[in-house]
Amino acid sequence: MLLKQKVDLASAIILILGGCCLLLCPLLNMTDINVIFITTMMIYTIIHIGKYMLTREYHDYEGLLSSLASLLIGSIAFFFRNNESSMNLALLLFSWVILESFIKLKKADYYHDRKSKLWILEISFLILFIITGILTSINLNYKNETQVLLLGYFFFTHGILEFVDPIIIYLTKEKIKK
Secondary structure, rough: OOOHHHEEEEEHHHHHHHHHHHHHHHHOOOOHHHHHHHHHHHHHHHHHHHHHHHHHHHHOOOHHHHHHHHHHHHHHHOOOOOOHHHHHHHHHHHHHHHHHHHHHHHHHHHHOOOEEOOOHHHHHHHHHHHHHHHHHOOOOOOOHHHHHHHHHHHHHHHHHHHHHHHHHHHHOOOOOOO
16 A cells, blocks of 8 residues: 555544544534534645645646645634634635545546546546535534534545545555556
8 A cells, every 4th residue: 555545544544533533512612613513624634735745746736736625614614703603604614625526536637547547436436425425415404503513524434435546546556656
C-alpha cells in the first residue's frame, strides 16, 4: 500500500470518528450548532492540510484544495456565528458541498484514463456525496440537537465514502497515471 493510500485511509478514519463525535454531542448537551460547525470546518482544514503535507510528492492537490475550501467556509461561518438562522447553516454547508464537489470532480478527472476504470468509481462517490450533502442541507431547519445529528450523519457518511476509496484503489491495483 502506498503512503498516499495509507494517509487517505487514516484521514478517512479520523473523519468517521469526527462524525461519531458529532453524533455524541447532543448527549453531552453540546448543541451550539454554529460553534460545532465552525469547529468541524477547522478540524477538517487541519486534517486535509496534514494530508497534503504528507503526500506532496504525489502531486495530489486534493488535500490542499479541500483545506482551503473548509477554511473559507469556516471563516464565513465565524463571521455569521451570531445569526442563529438554520438557513445560513444550510447555505454554508451547501456551499461547502459544492466546493468539495468541484475538488472531487477534478480528482475524478485525474483518474479519467481510457485504461483505468477508477474514474467511474470516483464519479459514483461524487454523486453519493452530492446527494447526501443536498439532503443534509435541506433538512437543517429543525432544532439544534437535530441539526447536530444531521451534521454527524453527514460527516460520518462522508468519512465512509473517503474510507472506501483508497481500499478499492489498493484492491484493484490499477495503475494511476502520475
